[in-house]
Amino acid sequence: MARIKVVVPVATSMWNKPAVAEMEKYKDADTQIDVVNISKGPESIECTYDEAWAELFTVLECEKAEKEGYDGVIIYCFGDPGLRAAKEKLNIPVVGINEPAVHMAAMLGNKFSIITVGPSHVTILGLLVDKVKLYDLEARCSSIRSLEIAVLDLEKDKDKEERRLFEEAKKAIEEDGADTIVLGCGSMLGVEERVKKELKVPVVLPGVAGLKMCEALVAMKLSQSKRFFGAPPEKKRIA
Numbered sequence: 001m002a003r004i005k006v007v008v009p010v011a012t013s014m015w016n017k018p019a020v021a022e023m024e025k026y027k028d029a030d031t032q033i034d035v036v037n038i039s040k041g042p043e044s045i046e047c048t049y050d051e052a053w054a055e056l057f058t059v060l061e062c063e064k065a066e067k068e069g070y071d072g073v074i075i076y077c078f079g080d081p082g083l084r085a086a087k088e089k090l091n092i093p094v095v096g097i098n099e100p101a102v103h104m105a106a107m108l109g110n111k112f113s114i115i116t117v118g119p120s121h122v123t124i125l126g127l128l129v130d131k132v133k134l135y136d137l138e139a140r141c142s143s144i145r146s147l148e149i150a151v152l153d154l155e156k157d158k159d160k161e162e163r164r165l166f167e168e169a170k171k172a173i174e175e176d177g178a179d180t181i182v183l184g185c186g187s188m189l190g191v192e193e194r195v196k197k198e199l200k201v202p203v204v205l206p207g208v209a210g211l212k213m214c215e216a217l218v219a220m221k222l223s224q225s226k227r228f229f230g231a232p233p234e235k236k237r238i239a
Contacts, residue, residue: 001030002218004211005065008037008076008186009058010044014155018189019076019207026208028215035076036061044151045079046118048127055082056239062086062094072214076186078116078206079127087229093217094224097210098131101182102141104209108202109179111142113172115165116184117151128184143176144184154187162191169195169203182206 008015016035023033038057042050058075059082065073073094075083080096087094105112118124125144132141147164154161172178181195182204192203217223
C-alpha cells in the first residue's frame with residue numbers, strides 16, 4: 001500500500017476535499033491519500049510573488065510528511081512551488097503537478113497548450129513560461145492561455161469556467177497548432193469533458209498526472225537522484 005500526502009500550497013482548505021475527490025477516481029485501490037494545506041502563505045497562487053510566499057511553508061510541510069512515514073508527496077499546485085527544494089531535502093519521491101502533466105502531454109502529441117486561470121495581466125503566464133523553460137519543453141509548448149478567471153472564483157460559476165475552457169482550447173488548436181491540452185491549475189475540476197468530446201484531443205488533468213507519477217515512483221521504488229538533488233548542507237536557518 002502506498003501512503004501519499006498531498007500538500008496544497010495555499011492558506012485555505014477550500015481545495016482539499018475537491019482535490020481528494022478527483023484523485024479518488026483515479027488512484028490505485030490500495031493507495032491511501034491524505035491532504036493538507038499550508039497554514040501560512042497566500043490563499044491562491046497567481047504570480048511569482050505568490051509562489052515566493054508559499055514555498056517555504058510548502059517545503060516544511062513536505063519535510064513533515066517524510067517524518068510521518070509517508071511513501072511519497074505531491075505538491076498540489078500547477079506552479080510547483082518549492083518542488084526543487086523539496087526534492088533536495090526529501091529522500092522519498094516528491095512530485096508537483098505541472099512537471100508530470102507537461103511531460104505526459106509531450107508524450108501524447110507533438111504540441112501542447114496550457115490553459116490556465118488567473119488574470120493574465122498579473123504574471124501567471126510569465127510564471128508558467130518560466131516552468132516550461134525549466135522543464136525544457138519550450139519547443140513542444142505551442143501556447144499558454146488564460147481563462148481570465150481568478151482561482152478563488154472558479155467554484156462560483158462552473159458553466160462559465162467550462163465555456164471559457166472550451167473557447168481557449170479551441171483557439172489553442174485552431175490558431176496555435178496544439179494537439180493536446182493541459183489544464184494549468186489543479187483547481188480546474190470537472191470541466192474537461194466538452195473539450196475531449198467535441199475537439200477530440202487529449203486533456204491532461206495535472207492533479208491526476210501528479211498522482212499517477214507518484215504512485216509509479218513508489219511502486220518502482222524510485223526517488224529523485226541525490227547525484228543532482230543533493231541534500232542541503234547542515235547550517236542554521238531561522239524562520
